[in-house]
Amino acid sequence: MLTLAIDSSTDNLGLALMESGQLRGEFNLSLKRQHSEKLLPLMEEIFELLEIEAKDLDGAAVATGPGSFTGLRIGITTAKMLGRIFAIPVKGIPTLEIMAAGAAGAYRLALLDARRERVYYAFYQQPEADSDDFIKEIYPPAAVRIAELPEVLNDYSQKQITIIGEKKLEVGKVLKASNFSIKYGEPESDLPRAAVLARLGENYLKRGQKDDIYQLKPAYLKKPQAEINWQQKYGSN
Amino acid sequence: MGVEKLKYKDKLKNKNEDIYILALESSCDETAAAVNKNGLEVMANVVSSQVEIHKKFGGVVPEIASRKHLELLLPVIDQALAEAGIKFEDLDAVAATSGPGLVGGLLVTLTAAKTISLALNIPLIGVNHIAGHIYANFIANPEIKKPLLCLTISGGHTDLLYFEDLRGYQILGRTIDDAAGEAFDKISRFLGLGYPGGPAIEKAAQTGNEEAIDFPRADLGKSYNFSFSGLKTSVMNYVNNEKQRGNEINTSDLAASFQKAVVDSLASNLLQAVEEYKVESVVLSGGVAANQRLRSYLEEKLEKYNLKLYYPPLELCTDNAAMIGAVAYYQYLERDFAPLSISADPSLKL
Ligand SMILES: [Zn+2]
Numbered sequence: 001m002l003t004l005a006i007d008s009s010t011d012n013l014g015l016a017l018m019e020s021g022q023l024r025g026e027f028n029l030s031l032k033r034q035h036s037e038k039l040l041p042l043m044e045e046i047f048e049l050l051e052i053e054a055k056d057l058d059g060a061a062v063a064t065g066p067g068s069f070t071g072l073r074i075g076i077t078t079a080k081m082l083g084r085i086f087a088i089p090v091k092g093i094p095t096l097e098i099m100a101a102g103a104a105g106a107y108r109l110a111l112l113d114a115r116r117e118r119v120y121y122a123f124y125q126q127p128e129a130d131s132d133d134f135i136k137e138i139y140p141p142a143a144v145r146i147a148e149l150p151e152v153l154n155d156y157s158q159k160q161i162t163i164i165g166e167k168k169l170e171v172g173k174v175l176k177a178s179n180f181s182i183k184y185g186e187p188e189s190d191l192p193r194a195a196v197l198a199r200l201g202e203n204y205l206k207r208g209q210k211d212d213i214y215q216l217k218p219a220y221l222k223k224p225q226a227e228i229n230w231q232q233k234y235g236s237n
Numbered sequence: 238m239g240v241e242k243l244k245y246k247d248k249l250k251n252k253n254e255d256i257y258i259l260a261l262e263s264s265c266d267e268t269a270a271a272v273n274k275n276g277l278e279v280m281a282n283v284v285s286s287q288v289e290i291h292k293k294f295g296g297v298v299p300e301i302a303s304r305k306h307l308e309l310l311l312p313v314i315d316q317a318l319a320e321a322g323i324k325f326e327d328l329d330a331v332a333a334t335s336g337p338g339l340v341g342g343l344l345v346t347l348t349a350a351k352t353i354s355l356a357l358n359i360p361l362i363g364v365n366h367i368a369g370h371i372y373a374n375f376i377a378n379p380e381i382k383k384p385l386l387c388l389t390i391s392g393g394h395t396d397l398l399y400f401e402d403l404r405g406y407q408i409l410g411r412t413i414d415d416a417a418g419e420a421f422d423k424i425s426r427f428l429g430l431g432y433p434g435g436p437a438i439e440k441a442a443q444t445g446n447e448e449a450i451d452f453p454r455a456d457l458g459k460s461y462n463f464s465f466s467g468l469k470t471s472v473m474n475y476v477n478n479e480k481q482r483g484n485e486i487n488t489s490d491l492a493a494s495f496q497k498a499v500v501d502s503l504a505s506n507l508l509q510a511v512e513e514y515k516v517e518s519v520v521l522s523g524g525v526a527a528n529q530r531l532r533s534y535l536e537e538k539l540e541k542y543n544l545k546l547y548y549p550p551l552e553l554c555t556d557n558a559a560m561i562g563a564v565a566y567y568q569y570l571e572r573d574f575a576p577l578s579i580s581a582d583p584s585l586k587l
Binding site for chain 2: 036
């Protein structure tokens with residue numbers, strides 16, 4: 001089974017190919033706003049280098065965010081089209097889950113900057129030894145004010161939590177002040193890695209867990225500003 | 238990307254073979270897909286409009302439009318392929334608008350087209366949206382004789398183009414300041430007539446006397462370029478002077494005189510080019526092409542040369558992908574393909 005992983009949700013542009021549990025190749029490049037120019041040329045490159053053709057793919061995994069709206073749409077559009085053209089299954093995976101699955105520790109807090117003193121967070125646990133899962137979700141991705149995190153994680157204040165991602169030092173300081181026991185993840189786990197996405201994707205797809213490509217969309221976690229403004233003015237709807 | 242990397246170069250077709258192109262468009266608030274055979278033959282033309290969604294905001298909201306384009310992408314492609322009775326494997330090329338337009342929206346179909354190009358190993362063609370509107374004329378009126386002149390006039394453009402055939406064009410002149418539609422918008426706003434300015438000015442002008450006020454016409458010598466900023470200034474000066482003198486302003490006369498000045502400027506360059514280029518037809522394109530005074534004046538003047546004036550029918554004035562596919566066919570014949578690294582250009586020029 002050959003799975004392509006695509007991640008354009010953050011500054012990191014990630015591409016990886018996983019073949020039945022074996023990583024064939026991986027790109028992780030911190031490119032900022034160049035995903036539109038770079039994604040397809042890099043995909044062509046990785047196929048050529050590994051002597052693979054797009055039609056050899058058996059499945060695709062794509063990061064669904066949170067992240068840059070435009071970046072997310074670039075990756076998801078690509079995955080949708082591949083799914084449609086070759087009739088292969090596609091699985092969308094939250095960016096924070098990819099980050100947490102690539103880190104170590106019994107309890108993992110994954111973070112992305114949501115600006116204005118806020119972060120996107122998700123909270124995970126190492127799965128039981130006999131489980132097929134790579135990671136167990138405790139709290140799904142959501143946006144929160146950094147100051148509110150000690151309250152959100154209150155049930156886990158006695159556990160050691162590994163913090164990864166953007167704003168980890170700032171969040172760590174706030175949690176420490178509330179007497180949490182924390183540890184910081186290694187720098188390479190601060191970005192979602194394409195190989196991890198490929199591994200998660202293959203695992204989901206093997207179990208028949210795929211998404212409907214017609215419904216697949218980014219986890220925006222935020223309404224468009226115009227919609228927010230309109231609702232403030234006229235109420236909902 | 239060098240030509241040696243074009244893996245599809247052995248399967249490129251020539252003019253005497255049937256060429257099928259899937260074209261995509263998402264530059265504003267329509268998500269569209271079309272299948273064209275040999276350029277002007279439209280096998281399917283699917284447009285999904287978001288007009289209703291944006292209505293409550295009083296204009297197109299880019300982020301909302303982009304989200305909708307992503308949702309509608311696969312449904313419009315599926316429908317276009319089904320209506321055309323074509324499979325992905327039958328396609329000779331894939332095209333998408335690369336600009337101008339809203340960048341977030343453009344990127345949805347441009348990325349989809351790139352993926353199709355890589356997946357099927359067929360050429361990718363990036364199309365200018367403005368060129369698309371011009372080629373909508375050739376779809377609607379395949380009898381248009383070449384060579385021809387085209388005046389493309391909208392809120393963002395005022396270009397005079399010469400086409401030897403449909404494979405390409407030469408830009409004879411363009412505006413050095415405001416576009417014609419922009420001039421209409423600015424004067425309309427100045428006179429409190431509303432937006433969009435073109436229809437508002439035209440309506441006010443209907444009951445006015447276009448000889449009432451003698452506004453200057455820009456004289457740029459022998460060039461085919463246009464200029465509207467001088468005219469705009471003199472309209473504003475006129476209004477301010479009259480107000481200072483305590484005179485009431487006849488908005489209808491003013492609108493009619495201003496409109497006539499714009500029409501004269503556009504017509505004089507066009508007619509000068511008709512004299513020089515010995516064309517077989519004249520084509521109008523862009524939002525300002527809807528102006529009835531411009532059409533009737535040009536029709537009257539072109540009669541002397543025995544030239545017919547063409548403008549697109551209303552149904553092809555809205556954004557669609559068939560017009561993108563038409564341009565793409567001629568780019569295909571010229572082997573004018575885009576690399577996978579092409580990005581959307583929100584202010585792409587002709
Ligand atoms: Zn348009």
